[in-house]
Amino acid sequence: xxxxxxxxxxxxxxxLLALTLVIGLAAPSPALAKDKFRVAWSxxxxxxxxxxxxxxxxxxxxxxxxxxxxxxxxxxxxxESINQYTAGAxxxxxxxxxxxxxxPAASGVDSTALIVGDFSNGNDAVILKGKPSLKDIAGxxxxxxxxxxxxxxxxxxxxxxxxxxxxxxxxxxxxxxMVSAYATAGVTAVTTWNPLVSEILAMPNSHKVFxxxxxxxxxxxxxxxxxxxxxxxxxxxxxxTGAWYEIMSVMSGTDEAxxxxxxxxxxxxxxxxxxxxxxxxxxxxxxxxxEAVKFVNSDALPATMKNVAAFSFDHGLLGEGxxxxxxxxxxxxxxxxxxxxxxxxxxxxxxxxxxxxxxx
Amino acid sequence: MKRLMNRHPGSIGRVFLTLLPFLLVxxxxxxxxDIRLSENPSDKLLPSLTSIGxxxxxMAFEPSKRSGDYxxxxxxxxxxxxxxxxxxxxxxxxLVVGIANGVIPxxxxxxxxxxxxLSLIPPMAILPILFIVFGLGELSKVVLIVVGTAPFIIRDLxxxxxxxxxxQLIKAQTLGASTWQVILRVVLPQxxxxxLDAVRLSLxxxxxxLIAAEAIAATDGLGYRIFLVRRYLAMDVILPYVAxxxxxxxxxxxxxxxxxxxxYPWFHGLSKQGTAA
Numbered sequence: 001x002x003x004x005x006x007x008x009x010x011x012x013x014x015x016l017l018a019l020t021l022v023i024g025l026a027a028p029s030p031a032l033a034k035d036k037f038r039v040a041w042s043x044x045x046x047x048x049x050x051x052x053x054x055x056x057x058x059x060x061x062x063x064x065x066x067x068x069x070x071x072x073x074x075x076x077x078x079x080e081s082i083n084q085y086t087a088g089a090x091x092x093x094x095x096x097x098x099x100x101x102x103x104p105a106a107s108g109v110d111s112t113a114l115i116v117g118d119f120s121n122g123n124d125a126v127i128l129k130g131k132p133s134l135k136d137i138a139g140x141x142x143x144x145x146x147x148x149x150x151x152x153x154x155x156x157x158x159x160x161x162x163x164x165x166x167x168x169x170x171x172x173x174x175x176x177x178m179v180s181a182y183a184t185a186g187v188t189a190v191t192t193w194n195p196l197v198s199e200i201l202a203m204p205n206s207h208k209v210f211x212x213x214x215x216x217x218x219x220x221x222x223x224x225x226x227x228x229x230x231x232x233x234x235x236x237x238x239x240x241t242g243a244w245y246e247i248m249s250v251m252s253g254t255d256e257a258x259x260x261x262x263x264x265x266x267x268x269x270x271x272x273x274x275x276x277x278x279x280x281x282x283x284x285x286x287x288x289x290x291e292a293v294k295f296v297n298s299d300a301l302p303a304t305m306k307n308v309a310a311f312s313f314d315h316g317l318l319g320e321g322x323x324x325x326x327x328x329x330x331x332x333x334x335x336x337x338x339x340x341x342x343x344x345x346x347x348x349x350x351x352x353x354x355x356x357x358x359x360x
Numbered sequence: 361m362k363r364l365m366n367r368h369p370g371s372i373g374r375v376f377l378t379l380l381p382f383l384l385v386x387x388x389x390x391x392x393x394d395i396r397l398s399e400n401p402s403d404k405l406l407p408s409l410t411s412i413g414x415x416x417x418x419m420a421f422e423p424s425k426r427s428g429d430y431x432x433x434x435x436x437x438x439x440x441x442x443x444x445x446x447x448x449x450x451x452x453x454x455l456v457v458g459i460a461n462g463v464i465p466x467x468x469x470x471x472x473x474x475x476x477x478l479s480l481i482p483p484m485a486i487l488p489i490l491f492i493v494f495g496l497g498e499l500s501k502v503v504l505i506v507v508g509t510a511p512f513i514i515r516d517l518x519x520x521x522x523x524x525x526x527x528q529l530i531k532a533q534t535l536g537a538s539t540w541q542v543i544l545r546v547v548l549p550q551x552x553x554x555x556l557d558a559v560r561l562s563l564x565x566x567x568x569x570l571i572a573a574e575a576i577a578a579t580d581g582l583g584y585r586i587f588l589v590r591r592y593l594a595m596d597v598i599l600p601y602v603a604x605x606x607x608x609x610x611x612x613x614x615x616x617x618x619x620x621x622x623x624y625p626w627f628h629g630l631s632k633q634g635t636a637a
Contacts, residue, residue: 079590079591083405083590083593086404086405086593087405087593102591102592103591103592103593106402106404106592107400107402107403107404107405107593108400108401108402108403108404109400109402143496143577145591146588146591147588147591147592148591169579170579171496171577171578171579172577172578172579172584172587172588173496173576173577174575174576174577174587176576177487177488177491177576177577180487180488180491180492181491181496181577183488183491183492184491184492184495184496185495186495186496186497187496315426316425316426317592319402319404319592320411320414320415320418321402
C-alpha cells in the first residue's frame, strides 16, 4: 500500500503525542500472575455444558482446586464474544476453528485451542426449498451469515458438485432472522446451523441437500484461550480442562444425573430434552479426553486447517497484510500449516492428555 | 467589565472552539490506538490512522478484488436510495394523514388514536411479520423506515395543524373558502416548513432503521458492510464508514435547513431578503 505524505505525517502524530501526554486511556497491562480469569461462551449445542458447569458449581470446584477464580460469562452475540476476547476483555472464549483463525489469530492475538469439544456432524446444512438435489442450487440466491462457517460449508458443498461461489448469489442474513426469512416467498435456499436447521426442515417442501456430516471434522467447536495467559497460568488450563471433562462425564450418562444435566442445557438453549438430544445426535461430542487427543493428533487436522485457511484468504478474512493463505501459522501436533514464523493459532492437546491420563 | 454571558468569540476563535472537541477525540483515539499497537502490532480494535487511511483508499478508490466494484460508492448509492424512498414516503404519508387528521374531525376521531398506537410499536420487534408480508428485498427495508418514522411525522404534523389559530380558519370560511380551499391555502403553506422540520428530526431514526434493515438481510449498503466486516473485527473499515454516515446525515440535515430557510424565510423569523425581520 503506498503511503502519501499526509498519512505519513498522521502516523507520526500519535507517537509524538504519546510521549508528551499521559492519558488514562491506556490499555491496562495484564499483571504477571493474576488469579482471576474470565471466559465467555454463547449458546450452541456444543457449548451449553459451560453454562451448566457454571451453574452446577463444577467450574468453581475445579477453580478452587487450583486456587484461582474463573468467571464464566454468557454472551448473547457469538461474534461479539469473540471480538471481546480478541480485544482482551476475556482470557478464553468458545469459538469454531474457522473463527479462531479469522478473528483472534488474524488480529495478532496468539490463541490456543485448549479443549476441542466436538465437531459438527450434520448440525450445519444447506437447505433448498422445493428442490431435492444440491445441483439445483446453481443460479439461486442463498441466504446465510456471510463469512461464517455456513459460508465455508456452502463453498465445500459447491465444490463437491463442481460449482463455485460465482455460480450463486450470497445474501448476508442475520441468524436471528433466518427462520422468518425462510418463510418468505422470495427465499429459496439457505445455509445455516442448528437449532435453525431443524426449525427450517420442519417446514413443508424443505430439502436438506448437504450437511456437515459430509465434511466430518472440518467445523470444530473449541474453547480457545490466550496463549500468553495460558503459558503464564497453566492452572487456568488445568482447571478449565478438568471442569470440562467432569461435565462431559455427567452429561454423557444415561442415569438420572445425566438426564437432569441435559435437561438443564436444553432449557437454557430454549428447547426440550428431545430437541437437545436431536442436536447432540448431529454433533460428534468428544466425551472422553482421549478421543479429543486422538482427533487433534491426527493428520486430518492440518489438512482441514489448510482448507479453512485457503477459504479465509479467498474471502479476505486474513487481513490486508496477508499475501497468501499461508500468512498465519497454525500449529498442530502433526505439523505446522502456513508460516512457521508467524504462528498465531495453536492446537495443544497437552491439557486434554492430562485429563485422559487422570493427572488433573 | 463585560459579563461572561455577553462575551462572544471572534470568527477565528469560533472555528477553533468548534474544531477543538473533534480534534481532542481524534487525538485521544490516536494515543489509545498507538498504545494498543505497541503491545500488539496486529491489533484490529483501534487501528492506526494510517491503516484507516489505506482502508479508505481500498474501499473507495480501488475496485474490489471479488466483484470489481468500488465498494464504498456502491454501498452509499444503495443505502441512499433506500433512505430516499423511505423518508420520501414517510414525509408524503405524514403530510397527507397529518393534515387530514388535523383539519377533519371525522378523520381525526377515526385515525388519530390508531396512529398513536402504531407509533408506539417498536418496529424491530415485529420484523418477522414485515419479512413475511414484504419479503426480504428492497421493499421490506423501505417499509421498515416508513413504519419507524411515518407515525412520528403524522403525529407531529397533526398537532402542528391543530396549533393553527382558529381565527385564521374562521376568517377563511367567512370569505367563502371550502374545506379543500382552507387546506390548500391556509393549512398547507404553514405546514410545509414544519414538515421539513419533522423530517430533519426523524432522519436519525431513519438511518437507524436503514442500518438495522441492512444488517438483517442484504447484498450491499453501508449497514451491510459494517455488519459484514464486524465478523472479523475490521475496525479500519467500520470507523471510516461510521464517519461517512455521520457526514452524510449532517449534510442532509444542513441541506434541509437551508431549503427551509430559502423557501420559508418567514418561518425562521427572516424577511424575504434573508435578513432578520
